[in-house]
Amino acid sequence: MTRGIYITANDKFTDQAIALLNSIRTYDNQTPVVLIPYDNNYHQVAERLQQDYGVQVYDDLNFIERLSIQLQQIFGEKFFARPNQFRKQACWFGPFDEFLYIDTDIVVFEKIIDRLDSLSEYDFLCCDYQHAGGLTNVFTPKIYTVFSPEELKGMFNGGWWASKKNLLSEQDLYDTFAECAAHPEYFDFSQKTSDQPIINYMILKRVKRRFNLVLGENKGPGNWAGSQHFQQDGYRLIDTKVNQPLQYLHWAGIRIEPGCPYWEIWEHYRYLHEPKPDTLPQSKPSQNPFQKNIRKLKNQFKSFF
Template sequence: MSRGIYITANDRVTEQAIALLNSIRFYDPETPVVLIPYDDQYHAVANTLNQFYGVQVYEDLEFIDRLSKKLHQCFGEKFFARPNQFRKQACWFGPFDEFVYIDTDVVVFEKIIDNTNYLAEYDFICSDYQHAGGITNVFTSRVIEDQIFTEDELTGIFNGGFWGSKKNLISEEDLYKTFAECAAHPEYFDFSQKTSDQPIINYMILKRLPRRFNIVRKPGKGPGNWAGSHHFVRQGDILVDPNLNQPLQYLHWAGIRMEPGCPYWDIWEHYRHLDGPEPAQPFVRKPEDPLWRKVVNQVKRAL
């Protein structure tokens, strides 16, 4: 049985992809990693990741393009802020029998592929506390009012930046049918923070894969992983959750601009410079918007 890791990236996120791969290879030099191109501007990052880490590009690029276009066309060309995020759904049809998918704004602190051991008992795994914040960024209250999901079922929501499953558990037909169902009821989904794939994929997994396991619900609980949580403590090359006295599995900068001064920037810099090529250019912190622009942006968001 083959096991592997999928990532999505383009040339714009080369630095993040290098940091992620440095962390993966530090704990695991062997597990194969496949790159799903985020768009057509991926050749530079693909060459770098192949040269230094042995990353291979997903073989059937025509399939990825056709799949992602057909999926987001269900909602209309301009509905999603980042429709290319749906390319990651090619994971279901790639070379690995069991896999984990990881966003590039992540660094890992363990041999992350070992989490596929849970797939001996379950069909889908995740490891986060997305559910602790309620259904925000995934669903609206309409899914409860219309009895689409029970409140208990909604405790199964997850963050789309890290998850794992098995090849072909979701078919192309499942994907298209799910998107058609969702397109008929956009009022069920919370896209207010410009999420794209996360609400739809949560709907699909909750509807179609009942054997799910969130690793943070293991006996004794698991640590968090969001970089917006400020209580983690650095111990050497890793972060520890002092509330549980456990090392984090990974750290995810979801929704956070990755730049000098952001949370746990020292950890990201450590893994970025651990190995691989020198940075193409140094990170420069983006100047803060003047007060008048902040006010204008707040008004726009309220409209």
Template sequence: MSRGIYITANDKVTDHAIALINSIRIHDPETPIVLIPYDDNYHNVAEILKQRHGVEVYQDLEFIDRLSKRLHEAFGSDFFARPNQFRKQACWFGEFDEFLYIDTDIVVFEKIIDNLNYFSEYDFLCCDYQHLGGIKNVFTSKVLEENVFTESDLKDMFNGGFWASKKGLVSEQEIYETFAECAAHPEYFDFSQKTSDQPIINYMILKRIAHRFNIVRRPKGAPGNWGGTSHFIPTANHQLIDPSVDQPLQYLHWAGIRIQPGCPYWDIWEHYRYFHEDKPLVEAMPAPKKPGFFQQIVSKIKR
């Protein structure tokens, strides 16, 4: 039984991918990791990740192109803001019997692959509190009004940036059929915040996979993981504690947040991005210019 991790990336998110893989390898030097190219501009990031951490590129690139094209066409060429997000659906048909998918705007704080041990009882895993925020960014009220899903079903909604399942559990034809169903009922989905794959994959999982488990429902609870949560407490080893459950975070996800200086938990991300190299020097801010004679006169008049 083979296990592994999939990510999607291109050269534009090289820094994010490096931070993610560095964090994975700190806790787990062995689990194989496969890169699903987000588009054709992936060769630089692929080379860096392969040299540093043995990350391989998904073997059947022709299949990825065919799959993503079919899924994109189901809704029409101009429907989705980021149609290439559907390339992650190639996870179902790759080399791993059991797999974990992780977005590159994440860093992990543990041997994250061990969460797949829940597969002794379940077929699909997620690990977030997406469901507590209501159905926005996934569904509209139509799914309840027309009995597409029950309130109980919707408690299993999840964020599409971190999930796990088993190879072949969903067939290629079933994915095409699911997308056709969704395209026939766009009123079921909330794309207002320019999400692309999250509403559709939620629909597919809730419809087709019964044995689901959200890891935050484990006994004694589980920590949060969203980068927009302000109450996490940093530790000395560049990790975080969620004081609401008094547990260390399993991972941190900057979903919907631009990762840049000044963003939440920037120091955490920066630590993992530059774990194996020197941080770039930050240029000093230029000293403010002394106001000229005319500007001094204007200031005196205003005062």
């Protein structure tokens, strides 16, 4: 059995990919990592990640392109704000028997691949408090005609999830997307999320043995960078509400730049093995739409955060 990590990136997000890989390799020098190119502008980031971290490019680029185009066309070419996010669905058909998908706007604080040990009991894992914020960025209230409130506690953030190769077939993907396209009223795309609503629907509908790792016997730590109650411990963080160290930190919906939440953590991992530039671009809060998203998300997640 093989285990590995998938990421998506292009040259524009080289810095984020380096920070993520530096954090992964701080705790784990062995687990293979495969890059799924976000678009055709990926050669510089691929070269850097291969050279420094042994990251390999997904070996069937034609399949990624075909899969992405067909999934996009089911909804219509202009429906999604960021249709290339669906390229990550190639995870189901790559080289790893058990895999973790992880967004590049994340850094980890442990040997994160060990979290896949729970796949001995489950077929799909997530690890976040997306469900605590209500339906926003995933579903609309119309989804209650499909899933019960109890089932909807299984909602998750699309930036971190783990599963098994070929658990879903390529046809399963096409069938699910067609079902979703027939009912766009179920989904919340108001803040330009693309893949998260669809993959949530697919997992809730098709995977019974699923588990959210933060809902274990001991309530797990949060991981969203918009949370203000994390306490810094060196270049790691402690969730003071549950008195546990974070497994990872995710800047979902937050532009990573000087002045953003937990900037020092990200900056540490980005420049872990090279000199930090003398000057870095300064943020402009008055022009930064991501700050509005942070306020919205804090209101949505106030029950937990």
